[in-house]
Amino acid sequence: MLPFLLLASCSYKEETREIGHKGKARINPFLAAERFLAEYDFEIESKSGWPDLEDEVSLVIIPASAISARGYTDDLDQWANYQGGHVVVLLSYGESYLSDWGISDFSGLDEADDLADPFTEWMGELGVEFEFDAGEDNDPLTVEKLDFLGEEFEVFMEAKVCPLDVDDEAVMIRSVEHGEGRVTVIADARPFRNRWIGDYDHAALLLALEDAAPYEGTTAFVRNVSLSFFGLLWGRAWPAVIALILLVIFWLWKSLPRFGPLDSQESTAQARAYDHHLEALGDFHWRLDHAEGLLRPLRDALIERAQRLALTSGHREGDVFQLIAERSGISRERAERAMTFEKSKDAGTFTRLVADLQTIHLSIP
Incomplete structure (x- = not known):
């Protein structure tokens, strides 16, 4: 009321x-x-x-x-x-x-x-x-x-x-x-x-x-x-213009990156280790073509070495994959698969292929 x-x-x-x-x-x-x-x-x-x-x-x-x-x-x-x-x-x-x-x-x-x-x-x-x-x-x-x-x-x-x-x-x-x-x-x-x-x-x-x-x-x-x-703006509103200029300068000082790193403040723990670089590189190749680009040069080199071994040992007309299997101690199927399989579908298969290629590499002079 x-x-x-x-x-x-x-x-x-x-x-x-x-x-x-x-x-x-x-x-x-x-x-x-x-x-x-x-x-x-x-x-x-x-x-x-x-x-x-x-x-x-x-x-x-x-x-x-x-x-x-x-x-x-x-x-x-x-x-x-x-x-x-x-x-x-x-x-x-x-x-x-x-x-x-x-x-x-x-x-x-x-x-x-x-x-x-x-x-x-x-x-x-x-x-x-x-x-x-x-x-x-x-x-x-x-x-x-x-x-x-x-x-x-x-x-x-x-x-x-x-x-x-x-x-x-x-x-x-x-x-x-x-x-x-x-x-x-x-x-x-x-x-x-x-x-x-x-x-x-x-x-x-x-x-x-x-x-x-x-x-x-x-x-x-x-x-x-x-x-x-x-x-006209300066003549009628110069205090506001000066305040705006100072605000922009402060924002630039606050937001722009520094001209260089502060070495004295950077700790060694932040540096990326060598195994981290290898991991990042391997992840890139796996996403690119399942590391096929890395295996191809190795396989070509092993085939060339196996053929040269066959010529020197008198097995020129023989089965090169059988020769590789005998020298490395693995089955012929595994040797052929390691040398010819194009792309691995998963990381486990890729790991087995790389292991067999490593065995073949160490067994062929």
């Missing part, structure tokens, strides 16, 4: 928790931005690998973490300089593996080490420097108004690593002309992600970036060029 009274006094509360997008939008954080540009008849290309800059690509939107090698910076530099392309680099939150609903507080770039050396060197060649720990009291720098190429946009961005303008002031966006093209660096990529593209003037800013390209063409969204599965 008491359990029913306790259950009757219980209550429950329903709570709805927002976990984010499903399907393609969960994999591609810029899916809404791509579809928005497609409505304006822009051709969109979205891929995880490095874009083919030889195609009709006019705009490349790429996270800074993907530009991790000198070869990448050289490709982008030559493409923008000589082919008139527009490179938009996203410093923070440009990676597709990040979840829009998993960003509860600021977790973007914090230190200079978060940017690859080839990327910062390339930016230095373009005259773009960075300020780290931007903001006040260790809080990220936050802006709500943004000026881009003479247009003002209402946005929400925050970052600790920001590009510097010509007056060495930290800004959220810095765009420089480079040869025939343009390079734009944006500190915070969240305004272009699925969750926030519809807020403020974020979509209008994206359209302005598209219009800033020197010529019309395909817009390429690049995702996770430099992030491999093992890199």
